[in-house]
Amino acid sequence: MAGLVFACVVPHGFPIIPDLSDDAEGALATRAAMEEVGRRCAAARPDVLVVATPHGTRVDNTICLASVARGAGTLRWEGRQVEMNVPVDGPMTDLIAERAAARGIPIARASFAGNRRDQSVIPLDWGTITPLWFLGHGRNLVGHGDVLAPEPEEDAGPPVVIAAPSRLLPRETMVEFGTAVAEAAAQSGRRVAFVASCDWAHTHKESGPYGYHPAAAKVDAAVVAALRDNDPGRLITLPEDEVQHAAIDGLWQTLMLAGAMAHTPMRGELLSYEAPSYYSMIVATFEPVG
Numbered sequence: 001m002a003g004l005v006f007a008c009v010v011p012h013g014f015p016i017i018p019d020l021s022d023d024a025e026g027a028l029a030t031r032a033a034m035e036e037v038g039r040r041c042a043a044a045r046p047d048v049l050v051v052a053t054p055h056g057t058r059v060d061n062t063i064c065l066a067s068v069a070r071g072a073g074t075l076r077w078e079g080r081q082v083e084m085n086v087p088v089d090g091p092m093t094d095l096i097a098e099r100a101a102a103r104g105i106p107i108a109r110a111s112f113a114g115n116r117r118d119q120s121v122i123p124l125d126w127g128t129i130t131p132l133w134f135l136g137h138g139r140n141l142v143g144h145g146d147v148l149a150p151e152p153e154e155d156a157g158p159p160v161v162i163a164a165p166s167r168l169l170p171r172e173t174m175v176e177f178g179t180a181v182a183e184a185a186a187q188s189g190r191r192v193a194f195v196a197s198c199d200w201a202h203t204h205k206e207s208g209p210y211g212y213h214p215a216a217a218k219v220d221a222a223v224v225a226a227l228r229d230n231d232p233g234r235l236i237t238l239p240e241d242e243v244q245h246a247a248i249d250g251l252w253q254t255l256m257l258a259g260a261m262a263h264t265p266m267r268g269e270l271l272s273y274e275a276p277s278y279y280s281m282i283v284a285t286f287e288p289v290g
Contacts, residue, residue, distance in 0.1 A: 003186040004264040006044035006193040011281035012130040020077040026276030033272035033283035038134040046193035050161040052253040055127030059108035066162040067109035073124030089159035099180040178259025198250025200280040208278025215245035233258035
């Protein structure tokens with residue numbers, strides 16, 4: 001079967017990566033759920049992973065696609081580090097851009113360094129590295145303090161497409177883009193997984209960088225209920241003041257998932273919800289109906 005074969009809503013709090021933290025900063029249930037996501041994604045055998053991230057390279061009033069040959073980056077945490085260097089799928093990037101443009105969605109294609117795609121690379125941060133670590137790209141280089149231990153050089157994970165939305169766009173544009181992704185997946189004749197990289201409310205604790213707000217628990221409960229009910233699209237009506245007070249960064253990517261599901265019906269399962277720190281993390285998987 002070609003087209004959309006798997007999707008997930010996954011966090012990017014990078015201490016969940018085992019090579020960066022032994023105790024996942026208290027998010028051990030999230031780490032276990034992410035390991036299960038990795039198993040389910042592998043079973044779906046995707047040819048390409050489309051990662052929608054709130055971080056990375058963004059361009060105002062567009063959805064930015066990485067038009068490069070590779071993405072590379074490093075995460076460091078308490079004396080440890082992981083590095084990642086992954087192939088970016090040019091043909092799928094171009095096909096998604098074409099389907100999105102046909103729907104009137106503003107698209108930017110970003111590159112860096114060389115003017116040719118095969119000479120260009122884009123930096124990766126926690127928004128992409130964290131989910132990709134669990135989705136077949138493992139670790140290319142791990143470090144403890146000043147000692148680095150190389151892993152096998154061959155990267156066995158699927159190539160990726162990287163999309164970063166501008167929050168200046170209407171929410172409806174995110175839904176349209178998700179539908180364009182599913183259309184491109186079906187047109188490509190390839191097996192595609194969609195990855196919504198999302199952390200949720202960042203205002204659970206006064207000691208956190210965003211302070212405390214009661215909207216954090218309220219918004220998180222609404223998101224958990226929508227995903228449990230297999231209805232991420234209803235999050236489009238989340239009040240803007242609650243979105244801002246809760247300081248979520250998952251809404252836009254999850255609305256893309258809703259658009260993809262409008263094209264390719266999928267059934268979801270909520271695997272975990274945790275807020276061990278000032279921010280919360282949700283893990284859910286989706287597989288095509290039938």
